[in-house]
Amino acid sequence: MDTQRFTRQLMTGFGPGEQERLNGATVLVAGVGGVGGAAATYLAAAGIGRLVLVHPGPLEKADLNRQTLMRPDRIGESRVLIAADTLRTHHSEIAVETWDRDLFDPLLPDLVAAADAVIDARHNFPERFQINRMCLDAGVPLVVAAMNATEIQLLTVDGSGPCLRCVFAAGDPDWDPLGFPVFGAVAGTVGCLAAMEVIKLISGFAEPSVGRLLVADLWDLDFRSLPVARDPACADCGLRQPTVRAPRQDGASGR
Numbered sequence: 001m002d003t004q005r006f007t008r009q010l011m012t013g014f015g016p017g018e019q020e021r022l023n024g025a026t027v028l029v030a031g032v033g034g035v036g037g038a039a040a041t042y043l044a045a046a047g048i049g050r051l052v053l054v055h056p057g058p059l060e061k062a063d064l065n066r067q068t069l070m071r072p073d074r075i076g077e078s079r080v081l082i083a084a085d086t087l088r089t090h091h092s093e094i095a096v097e098t099w100d101r102d103l104f105d106p107l108l109p110d111l112v113a114a115a116d117a118v119i120d121a122r123h124n125f126p127e128r129f130q131i132n133r134m135c136l137d138a139g140v141p142l143v144v145a146a147m148n149a150t151e152i153q154l155l156t157v158d159g160s161g162p163c164l165r166c167v168f169a170a171g172d173p174d175w176d177p178l179g180f181p182v183f184g185a186v187a188g189t190v191g192c193l194a195a196m197e198v199i200k201l202i203s204g205f206a207e208p209s210v211g212r213l214l215v216a217d218l219w220d221l222d223f224r225s226l227p228v229a230r231d232p233a234c235a236d237c238g239l240r241q242p243t244v245r246a247p248r249q250d251g252a253s254g255r
């Protein structure tokens, strides 16, 4: 491991053992748009060893206001391939795997089960509920990162607290899955928050925000961390016992 690259984050109290866990980890990022692209950027920068990028479809011109891994000279090409090329340019030591497909693809359960953590950065609730279920089935922690217009939402699901469906049983009818309004900085903000949650989950350093829904509107900077409860009747997690894997304890103790 090139520890010099991570000198500044090791100055925060984050230890070499915790850094080793990041370097040995696989994170699946479901969606590499404005939210997932920012999350992938900062996971790569922090030294996550392997990123699995899942997102269907080609780059369109209107994506460029927020999808900062993309390039205007590659409009029409697969977004996951462009994202992977950009990440490899900046972080040649990490492995990046790409899947140009949606979250209902039959390969997804195996990809999720092989990950140490997952970020949900999709905008539509059918796919978000699908990744929520797959993570619960596989016992893999999930960070749900969402935005609409200038509003952001962040929830970490580790099996001990509420899942996405506990909090949004019927989705959110106000969120248009296509053509939704967005400033790039709003998507980037929640993507960065999600990356920090994943760093905490994998390293065991500091407590992830389980059981609290972070909501904010970036017009007025009103950030709130709302307690949310598990729904005993939840269709996705209601009858389950917690099954999520604990962080690996093979290095310095976390906090």
Ligand SMILES: [Zn+2]
Pocket (backbone or CB within 6 Å): 162, 163, 164, 165, 166, 167, 231, 234, 235, 236, 237, 238
């Ligand atoms: Zn639930």
